[in-house]
Amino acid sequence: MFLSFLIIFNLNLLASSVSDKYNAERMSYLRAVLDNNTALEKKHLENIISYGEKLGYNTTKYKNELKKLSLKNKEKFNKIKKQSIQKDKLEKEYAKKDSISQKIDLKNSIQKVYTQKNMIIIDFNKHITKKDIDYNIDKTKYFNLYLFDINGFFKDAGPTKLSILGIDKIFIIQKDKKTLHIKVRDKNRLKPIYIINNKRIIIKFLNIKISDKKEQKQIATKIIQEDYKRKIVVIDAGHGGKDAGAVGPHKRYEKHVVLAIAKYLYHHLKNRGYKAYITRKTDKFIKVRNRTVLANKLNADIFISIHANSIAKSKANKIKGVETFFLSPARSARAKRVAAKENSSDIRSMSLATKKSFLTVLNQSKITASNKLAIDVQQNMLYQLKKHYRSIEDGGVREGPFWVLVGAQMPSILIEVGYISHPMESRRLYNKRYQKILAEGIANGVDSYFLKNP
């Protein structure tokens, strides 16, 4: 009697602890699903099934999920395998091309020599260093002679008509098989500087006095930057017209905030030499699918869509911060929430199948470039804001399925410049100084991206 009681008691104890574990596993499984963590999903599903069977529950539902998951993993694995095979193939092809071009390089290491503004530009087929250039100056009574000996062969060297304002003569001669000689005769006694940038030498003639090396370096950096800044940037001011976007306290509208910031960004980029364009300069409605049309037509280098975030009133006082998104099929709960808000009604009506097919054609190199752009912009935006304001929150770089970015054929990002629902942040977002600083930060991010990815 006593013994059987003990056994029953123990069984009960066991039963209650297994059922606790079973419930705990179900909660963990749910969390893993929300986090999109398939490894954890699998682990918790297995535990649910094992505990469920001990408890005599029906676990068919979970077994089916597990089957689906392993099938998904298998597909994923096959996809990755296929991608790596393709990558290998591509690399081999490149290696083959490289060896061919190296053969050509031995003959013609210099691709082009040309003038632009007050510069002589020499483009090589290979990376070059300081050792590849030897510079001398010869001062005569009537003029200066600048003499450059450059390692390399240029097949079109010969008498040249190249001319630069203020300089009377430029001679480009292939001195021997290995040396290109450039001689510049200058009556105005300008200051020549030369800059080596990857596969390029830029010789620039300045009509100013340069006092020290530091200044010379600054000028050199600026010249290199100028070179990138013929890049085309399309800025998209979110919402507009009948579509107000999110609305914050005191009827602060997202559409007004993002237009102001987009315009400041537009001017910043123009001033820095970019070819900048904007999807709207006034408060007008543009369909989401038409926003990228301009960017594609112009064959833009990057596309930046500007938005402001918002959250339900119950959390409005707590949630704020700057976030940058790039397009990917990722579906974290948070990305989903933001994407749902920004994906306007004309796209929402798109069938699920169409949406899916859009996302599957996403090209991996575009995703990677967009991710890089997002990181540079986010970092620079935060840095700039933190220099001038307190309690700036970093919402981080995130990925999500944004339809406005789907249509763009170039690296593209969506910036949530802050929460218009937050009392302080929305006040700041309406402030001109804050808008200007934010735009400057974005422009710095664009500079940084192109400096690293010319």
Ligand SMILES: [Zn+2]
């Ligand atoms: Zn928006």
